[in-house]
Amino acid sequence: MGLYSMRSGKDTVLFRLASIAHTYGLTPNMMTALGLCFGVASGIMFGFRAISFALAFGFLSVFCDAFDGTIARKFHLETKFGKIFDSAADRTAEVAVVVGALVGGIIEPIGLLAIVGSASLLLFRALSYSRGLDTDYVLFGRVERLACILLGLIAPSITVSTFCFVIAGGFGLASSFQIVVSLRRHPFHEGATSQENLQRRTS
Numbered sequence: 001m002g003l004y005s006m007r008s009g010k011d012t013v014l015f016r017l018a019s020i021a022h023t024y025g026l027t028p029n030m031m032t033a034l035g036l037c038f039g040v041a042s043g044i045m046f047g048f049r050a051i052s053f054a055l056a057f058g059f060l061s062v063f064c065d066a067f068d069g070t071i072a073r074k075f076h077l078e079t080k081f082g083k084i085f086d087s088a089a090d091r092t093a094e095v096a097v098v099v100g101a102l103v104g105g106i107i108e109p110i111g112l113l114a115i116v117g118s119a120s121l122l123l124f125r126a127l128s129y130s131r132g133l134d135t136d137y138v139l140f141g142r143v144e145r146l147a148c149i150l151l152g153l154i155a156p157s158i159t160v161s162t163f164c165f166v167i168a169g170g171f172g173l174a175s176s177f178q179i180v181v182s183l184r185r186h187p188f189h190e191g192a193t194s195q196e197n198l199q200r201r202t203s
Contacts, residue, residue: 014070021071028072028082032089035064039093046100046153054100055153061093062146083129090142091122094149098165101153108158111165114149117172124179133186138178140171 021031038061045054068086072078098114101107125135145168152164 014067015074018067018070018074021067022075026071028068028077029085031064031068031071032082032086035061035068036089036093038064039089040096042093043096043098043100046097046106047103049104049106051153054097058097058150065090065093065142080129080132084126087122087125087129091118094118094145097149097153101161101165106153106158106161107165108162111152111162113169114145114165114172115169117145117169117176120176121172121179124176124183128179128183131183131186133182135175135179135182137182138175140175145171 038057042054042057042061045051045057065086068082072082095115095118098107098112098118102109102111128135148164148168148171152161152168155161155164
């Protein structure tokens, strides 16, 4: 759901670059870490109201976030740690941008709701990954939340900017609720799988 259905098309576009990166030993986690650095740098620039630099760093962060997943899927390098690290890096970058926007006077304090939604999504995604469950079904992915935040960053007034950040937080909370519902339906997914494997070995 959401824009996750566009992932295969994005992977096709980035596949050649991913092949080159993989040849030179770049791993998905390296790209995730690089994207995190760019995201934090973007937040710092927003805090100083250096908008052009902030947007440039933000673009590089989003590119790295898209690129790490492409490398992981195309070369079968997906791991549970990688998924959690990617999600944590994304949320950290978002927090940096939101805090930078607040410090820079771009949004009002209520815009920090975007951080609440982001932190909630990180928590429940990590819990879902730890149980062997994916979260690609959520209605609002990172692209939708970033679109709201970007609109807020370039909006002509602090009121509109804050509203966009609040909407982004609402998207995060809505997706978190979806994950909670899924976790309640599969409370012992990983444990049940382990038990089934043990029964097969002993039978």
